[in-house]
Amino acid sequence: xxxxSISIFKVEPGQNAILLNIVYDVSSFSFWYRxxxxxxxxxxxxxxxxxxxxxxxxxxxxxxxxxHTTVGSNGLSAAVxxxxxxxxxxxxxxxxxxxxxxxxxxxxxxxKSVQKDTEFPLPExxxxxxxxxxxxxxxxxxxxxxxxxxxxxxxxxxxxxxxxRGERLEDIAAKSNDLNFQSKAFMQNSERLNxxxxxx
Amino acid sequence: xxTSSTSFGFDFSFSIRDKQIESINRMLKLKQNENDxxxxxxxxxxxxxxxxxxxxxxAPILTKGALRNQGVTLHLQLHSDRQPIQDVPAIYxxxxxxxxxxxxxxxxxxxxxxxxxxxxxxxxxxxxxxxLVTLTxxxxxxxxxxxxxxxxxxxxxxxxxxxxxxxPKNSYHAFNDPTIKDTVAQEHINTVVDSLFSVLVTMxxxxxxxxxxxxxxxxxxxxxxxxxxxxxxxxxSGGANLFSSNNEMGSQLSSFYxxxxxILDRNIDLSVMLHHPWTYQALAHDIxxxxxxxxxxxxxxxxxxxxxTYDLDSSLDTFWQQNSGVAFPSVAGDIKTHINEYTEQTNxxxxxxxxxxxxxxxxxxxxxxxxxxxxxxxxQIRAKKRSIDLHTNLATALMNQIKDRQIDYFFAMEEAIxxxxxxxxxxxxxxxxxxxxxxxxxxxxxEDKIRLLLIYFLSSKSIPTSEMEQYEDSLKKMGAxxxxxxxxxxxxxxxxxxxxxxxxPSSGAGGSTSKTTGFIQMITxxxxxxxxxNMFSQGVRSLLPKSKDLFVTRxxxxxxxxxxxxxxxxxxxxxxxxxxxxxIPKRATPFKEAxxxxxxxxxxxxxxxxxxxxxxxxxxxxxxxxxxxxxxxxLQQVKxxxxxxx
Numbered sequence: 001x002x003x004x005s006i007s008i009f010k011v012e013p014g015q016n017a018i019l020l021n022i023v024y025d026v027s028s029f030s031f032w033y034r035x036x037x038x039x040x041x042x043x044x045x046x047x048x049x050x051x052x053x054x055x056x057x058x059x060x061x062x063x064x065x066x067x068h069t070t071v072g073s074n075g076l077s078a079a080v081x082x083x084x085x086x087x088x089x090x091x092x093x094x095x096x097x098x099x100x101x102x103x104x105x106x107x108x109x110x111x112k113s114v115q116k117d118t119e120f121p122l123p124e125x126x127x128x129x130x131x132x133x134x135x136x137x138x139x140x141x142x143x144x145x146x147x148x149x150x151x152x153x154x155x156x157x158x159x160x161x162x163x164x165r166g167e168r169l170e171d172i173a174a175k176s177n178d179l180n181f182q183s184k185a186f187m188q189n190s191e192r193l194n195x196x197x198x199x200x
Numbered sequence: 201x202x203t204s205s206t207s208f209g210f211d212f213s214f215s216i217r218d219k220q221i222e223s224i225n226r227m228l229k230l231k232q233n234e235n236d237x238x239x240x241x242x243x244x245x246x247x248x249x250x251x252x253x254x255x256x257x258x259a260p261i262l263t264k265g266a267l268r269n270q271g272v273t274l275h276l277q278l279h280s281d282r283q284p285i286q287d288v289p290a291i292y293x294x295x296x297x298x299x300x301x302x303x304x305x306x307x308x309x310x311x312x313x314x315x316x317x318x319x320x321x322x323x324x325x326x327x328x329x330x331x332l333v334t335l336t337x338x339x340x341x342x343x344x345x346x347x348x349x350x351x352x353x354x355x356x357x358x359x360x361x362x363x364x365x366x367x368p369k370n371s372y373h374a375f376n377d378p379t380i381k382d383t384v385a386q387e388h389i390n391t392v393v394d395s396l397f398s399v400l401v402t403m404x405x406x407x408x409x410x411x412x413x414x415x416x417x418x419x420x421x422x423x424x425x426x427x428x429x430x431x432x433x434x435x436x437s438g439g440a441n442l443f444s445s446n447n448e449m450g451s452q453l454s455s456f457y458x459x460x461x462x463i464l465d466r467n468i469d470l471s472v473m474l475h476h477p478w479t480y481q482a483l484a485h486d487i488x489x490x491x492x493x494x495x496x497x498x499x500x501x502x503x504x505x506x507x508x509t510y511d512l513d514s515s516l517d518t519f520w521q522q523n524s525g526v527a528f529p530s531v532a533g534d535i536k537t538h539i540n541e542y543t544e545q546t547n548x549x550x551x552x553x554x555x556x557x558x559x560x561x562x563x564x565x566x567x568x569x570x571x572x573x574x575x576x577x578x579x580q581i582r583a584k585k586r587s588i589d590l591h592t593n594l595a596t597a598l599m600n601q602i603k604d605r606q607i608d609y610f611f612a613m614e615e616a617i618x619x620x621x622x623x624x625x626x627x628x629x630x631x632x633x634x635x636x637x638x639x640x641x642x643x644x645x646x647e648d649k650i651r652l653l654l655i656y657f658l659s660s661k662s663i664p665t666s667e668m669e670q671y672e673d674s675l676k677k678m679g680a681x682x683x684x685x686x687x688x689x690x691x692x693x694x695x696x697x698x699x700x701x702x703x704x705p706s707s708g709a710g711g712s713t714s715k716t717t718g719f720i721q722m723i724t725x726x727x728x729x730x731x732x733x734n735m736f737s738q739g740v741r742s743l744l745p746k747s748k749d750l751f752v753t754r755x756x757x758x759x760x761x762x763x764x765x766x767x768x769x770x771x772x773x774x775x776x777x778x779x780x781x782x783x784i785p786k787r788a789t790p791f792k793e794a795x796x797x798x799x800x801x802x803x804x805x806x807x808x809x810x811x812x813x814x815x816x817x818x819x820x821x822x823x824x825x826x827x828x829x830x831x832x833x834x835l836q837q838v839k840x841x842x843x844x845x846x
Contacts, residue, residue, distance in 0.1 A: 030380065031380050035416070039414035
């Protein structure tokens, strides 16, 4: 069970989600892939958060990786990427908790006005990432409320559903600035799409 | 410091080989400064003691004669049994390792030499310095060490525009090993950063650095930028630093003269590592395993075969310098011209003296040679003959393999695939599924076929499963190990951007569209030099490759010309001189000079392609990599990676 990243975005419909903060734990990936993996995690988080409607709780799964996100009415969003074993309920609690902490730390007017990726520091985020690697410890209620996913209204999506108006993943990937050339190459061919994260 | 260059004191020679030779000669001079006349050390004989890495630095660029000109009469390996030699200074040139430090201390203890000048090819760490001091204090021989220098030259120059590191070993494997430990990976990065730093110090330049984001090249680039910036800041902006001492004017000049350093990962283009070459030097490397400018050739003469080792030195061999990048069929014609010149010169000599060239004994030349001032001509004639013999033997050996393996056909097919020209599927199938050379209807070795199939796989967006299966089955039946194909299937994605736009209509008979008819007719028998005119006379049709830019070349072009094309949209722009990273002033004029470095291996095909481009566009490009690999060496490393994937 792993949490790979926690990220915070400003989401506006019809526009690219703007990055406000992100922390990673890519230590479980091989050394040479870590840089590329960070790029992919940011890409997935940004695109998923950016295409989620206000109030929706989404867990988007692809190739044994899941991106959990929600968007608040003020356009603030947090996204958590995990492996497929990680309980979505805990992940969504984490998403909500991170959003609350961010709003306490930073005035809405400040982050609402940014037009491009800008770092809004949240030093405790690293510690939170570390703590949530162990969902039992982080969320003691886990055992008691195993099946709460259904009652929480988490929408499970696949990567194909990300696209709007006929966009395919390859098109989304091609436009992204988060992916380097190699990663974009991976997303180009739907035959190879299933293998795109096989090295991860 | 070299102040002897042009009249303005500028030295813009963008040649890594020349710069490294300057550094080594400075190291060998021992003079404290230009005005030191107290002892004319240059005229004193010296011993040179080096480890194997440093001897491989010196071998391609300084001949024994050149060393003797610097006063070096004897050179010895560090890790060998050596006798004491009195009254001579000993210059050590070694890597800063613990083993070397221990051996140096032992030499001191055994009082082998009177004065020792220690030169480390890269910076000696504090720990190792302390170790050296401790050991020499123990034997009370600290005073034997007269000087200690960090040289910053831990790389190997093969040509004026080509360099390698030869470390870390098996670099493609090393930089793609999914099981690698963090500490080992970090060591590999440090090794490459260290040697790249030395390259820049030796060239005396602080370049703009461009590298792809989120890649291994990025890790190396950021670490290198940091290292340069730290160094520049430590020594202050006005003071002399490592870079200015090698290029005094260069470092003070405006950014107009700064080159760009492009750092790329090998994975950006794998086809080039499998591509059969068609130019002279690249063929010598891939087919005959030329290594560090040395090549072994089997020579047939009067029924006997002997193995000759040749040195290919473009600074001494004009024919090699002019022909190393030339398409192979043209080389044949050039050898013919070379022979004609030789014949003219020997006739000239015969006419001016009463002697025939074969009658002259070089150890006891007839007086007439001296009195008529023909010594120079004789030397030239001898040198030409050596060169003719070398290139005739080399070209013949290459031609035999080309003929036996039908390398020209493989080359043409691979070109068609790589340039997205029309591929003759029947010919492709024939090359891959036909028997191995030597058998009836045989075409190419098993490795040749595997290379072609891999290039086809890597360059095609989608191949029908049935077609792939047909090829794979054929090869497996012939005993092929296709683990490299399995590896690429799992890890590499097809990339549309790798397609090269055809650079215009086919040029005459030399087009790269598929040719089913043979286009090289070979002479089967080796002719002695005297009747060389017959050789190659049977209409070697020149298949002149169109100038086609490979992928790395296109990226470099985009970067140098500031095109901002999609090829470099995901690239960093790093400037080690700028401390305020939020506002980096970007270059406004195109770069005239570039250093292109590929992490994880490169080859002469890629090198030649960059040289062709730079000549056409009046640019200067130096190419380097962690190692230069033949296709087979590359595939070996890929196979060993496949084992990790299981």
